[in-house]
Amino acid sequence: MKLLEKASRIYLLASLLIYAGVGIAFYWIINFMIYDEVESRLMVEKQDFETYIRANDTWSNNSYFVENKIEVVPVFGKFDNRAVFTDTLISNRYDETADPFRQLTFYTLIGGSPYRVAIRKSMIESYKLIEAISAAMIAFLGLLLVSTFLFHRILSGKLWKPFYDSLARIKDFDWTKNKPLETVRSEITEFNELGDVMEKMASKMQHDYRSLREFTENASHEIQTPLALINARVEQFIQSKDLGENHTYWIEEIYHAARRMSRLNQGLLLLAKIENQQFTEQEELDLSELALNKLKDFEDILQHKQITLSLHSTGSFRKIMSPALADILLNNLINNAIRHNYNGGELRLESGIDYVQVSNTGNPLKSDPERLFERFKKESTGAESLGLGLAIVKQICDNCELRISYRYEEPIHTIKITG
Amino acid sequence: MKILVVEDEKGLAESITDYLSREGFVCEVANTFWQADEKISLYQYDCTIVDLTLPDGNGFDIIQTLKKIAAATGIIIISARNTLEDKLKGLEIGSDDYMTKPFHLSELNARVKSLIRRRNFGGNNDMTWKDIRVNLPARKVFIKDNETTLSKKEYDLLLYFLSNIDVALTKESIAEHLWGDNMDSADSLDMVYSHIKNLRRKIVEKGGKDYIQSIYGIGYKFTAP
Structure with missing residues (x-):
């Protein structure tokens, strides 16, 4: 629920309760005042009546008019000599409706005998x-409610506008770009403070992102350079004529380890770069076609391992993503399908409008398929395998909003990328 | 043939110059941006090998200066940066080749030679060694003047050997030369073995000697027996 809506609702509910309370209280007060007025008039009339009786000591019940009607009834037996106000309904003699009256009942002695006297006033x-008054009250309160409600809405909308504008800019903010975040300035100190804090955070994020990016690049350089030196020195060393068998074995080990380390470094750096979203260039690509082209790079090895290639396409899988990442993605998928294939096996490339999948024959997985895409999860113990290939594939899929799934139907392993 | 090596890592610069000197090149080293800047304005080089990340400057700037004052110089970038943008930028401003560290010296050597060949002869020349003659534009190979038909990879392999005569080449560097570094598996070493076997057979069939010498555990050397 939006802030304005929530505030409006609370405001409306509270106003309704308060106005209802005020209305009821007002009603009671008016009611009380009117009764008070009528009763004091009745009391005056009672005095008049008593004065009349004291002077004449007689009363005739012949007054015709309803108003100021005084009813005198003789009482017999016991009575409670008190003056009491009651509400009563008296039928109208013309149109059979009952009209409300306020009635004062008291007892008095007329000519020595007790009488109950009721004096009435129409209400x-x-x-x-x-x-x-009530109708006017309701109308005015309602009007007030609606107008203050509308006023509140408009005012809130105006007051919060800089906040919402800033929010929109924060949503659009991209920390991989160099453009700083600029929030909207307004007269409201709190919003300006919030804006200041957000801008500070944003520039810190951009700064951290840049330094992380620089770090990954520098780390690559710093590590690759000594590795290049090891490689170069080994290459120079193997040129010497008098190498024993032992020496060549050690050199080979050093050489392999250095190469492995270099590849590991490159793989991890690549993962970090994908995670940091450093591949910002986007293009619409046909992944099915790219995969087909990619297969050409592998022609030699397919032939060497006598792997039968089968292609099946029902449409082209178009996707907007970084071309560099698409290339790495397909390269790693195909490489994986070849590496874990056996000689004389099969490789299938299938694609459709929203997927591309690579299947290959191969031995069943030794480990949990759930963990296939984890880093350093190696199937083969071969020194050449780093265990990063599929982790990189997974990372690319996660970053480019592609889904990846693995299926095994003996003896075919399938990795499917769905858009 | 004069080559300038611009590389801040002294050991690596030394390795490169040692290796290339053995191949008959005259090498000079610049360890800093300013040294390189001075050298290219004073002397002429056939080829310049430039590292992009230098402590006091950017290799791209050297290439741009070089392009202005000595357009004929071949330029090879060696860099630890392996992003596509860097590679494209390097080629855009006029470098001829881009190699990612770590690289094989033998590969660098082959590329320097191929670059100089292209620059000096426009690719229109033969490469001759002992009784092997390669006609580069036609991609034809003659052993004792008998033409032998090589597959594309065998031809590439032969050229790689001819660029690195008498040099011990590792299996890995051969595999990388033939298939690039995106296909690193035990299979590619097997493939190197089978291509070597075929090339050796084809040379011997046409009356050549067995020039390919295996070095146990390491790789191969192309040398006169």
């Missing part, structure tokens, strides 16, 4: 007044 007008 019709008062009720109408309450209704009118």
